[in-house]
Amino acid sequence: MSPRKPPPPDPDPLAPLIDAHTHLAACGGRDAQAVRAILDHAASVGVGGVVTVADDMVDARWAVAAAEWDDRAWAATALHPTHAGDLTDETAEELRMMAQHPRVVAVGETGLDWYWLQRSDDCAPREVQIESFRWHIALAKEVGKPLMIHNRDAGRDVLDVLDDAGSPETVIMHCFSEDEAIARECVERGYLLSFSGTVSFTNAAALQDAARVVPPELLLVETDAPFLTPHPFRGHPNQSYCLPYTVRALAQVRDDDADDLARQVTANAERAYRVRLPAA
Numbered sequence: 664m665s666p667r668k669p670p671p672p673d674p675d676p677l678a679p680l681i682d683a684h685t686h687l688a689a690c691g692g693r694d695a696q697a698v699r700a701i702l703d704h705a706a707s708v709g710v711g712g713v714v715t716v717a718d719d720m721v722d723a724r725w726a727v728a729a730a731e732w733d734d735r736a737w738a739a740t741a742l743h744p745t746h747a748g749d750l751t752d753e754t755a756e757e758l759r760m761m762a763q764h765p766r767v768v769a770v771g772e773t774g775l776d777w778y779w780l781q782r783s784d785d786c787a788p789r790e791v792q793i794e795s796f797r798w799h800i801a802l803a804k805e806v807g808k809p810l811m812i813h814n815r816d817a818g819r820d821v822l823d824v825l826d827d828a829g830s831p832e833t834v835i836m837h838c839f840s841e842d843e844a845i846a847r848e849c850v851e852r853g854y855l856l857s858f859s860g861t862v863s864f865t866n867a868a869a870l871q872d873a874a875r876v877v878p879p880e881l882l883l884v885e886t887d888a889p890f891l892t893p894h895p896f897r898g899h900p901n902q903s904y905c906l907p908y909t910v911r912a913l914a915q916v917r918d919d920d921a922d923d924l925a926r927q928v929t930a931n932a933e934r935a936y937r938v939r940l941p942a943a
């Protein structure tokens with residue numbers, strides 16, 4: 664994301680939609696007024712609800728606050744795999760408390776990130792990531808909420824850890840980025856696959872093949888804002904209001920009707936997160 668590029672124009676409205684994974688605080692939503700402005704904008708094009716996701720402990724507190732400020736936001740809390748080294752007795756206890764909060768609808772994002780492991784000295788080491796991932800899997804089972812997975816270049820290992828630990832009832836593969844073979848393995852396990860703007864990218868043939876093999880009832884859509892702005896606005900700042908671009912791109916890839924797909928993914932999000940979209 665470059666701050667120099669302007670935000671994309673509003674897409675044509677498409678409703679109902681739930682942004683299954685966004686980061687409100689990173690989009691500037693750090694007080695009630697800013698959160699309301701982002702969600703008003705999203706609602707104006709049909710995106711009536713969002714799940715705002717934590718990256719680290721500070722972000723987790725922002726996510727819970729946003730969900731308390733506005734009934735169009737729900738939270739997911741966890742330590743991102745790159746921050747897995749922050750898991751201590753103290754933060755574990757705080758995350759356990761948060762996971763029981765009624766507005767926290769998932770444990771996430773957790774998982775494995777071998778991309779940043781290769782590129783950043785700040786990234787938690789491999790074994791630390793795996794240990795934190797296992798702890799979050801156990802927490803999701805303990806509180807009976809969905810597990811939201813972050814996977815970057817680690818699909819095989821993510822599935823192996825989940826198989827070994829035993830999956831919670833609901834598993835969401837956020838920003839699905841793998842090929843058709845891994846997609847089929849996720850579908851076999853009943854996991855939900857959440858597609859972001861990357862499915863609209865012009866060089867995303869393998870990901871688009873993966874999107875075609877997912878049964879409708881296992882699909883979700885997300886922005887992962889402020890990152891991963893859909894084509895043709897790649898590199899511009901992303902926000903939840905941009906979600907209709909991705910849903911239309913996904914519909915085109917799958918040869919689905921966009922309105923039907925919107926209804927389907929929203930029903931899936933309501934079922935997975937056990938939420939109901941507030942009346943517009």
Ligand SMILES: [Zn+2]
Nearest residue numbers: 772813837838
């Ligand atoms: Zn992620």
Ligand SMILES: [Zn+2]
Nearest residue numbers: 684716772887
């Ligand atoms: Zn994210």
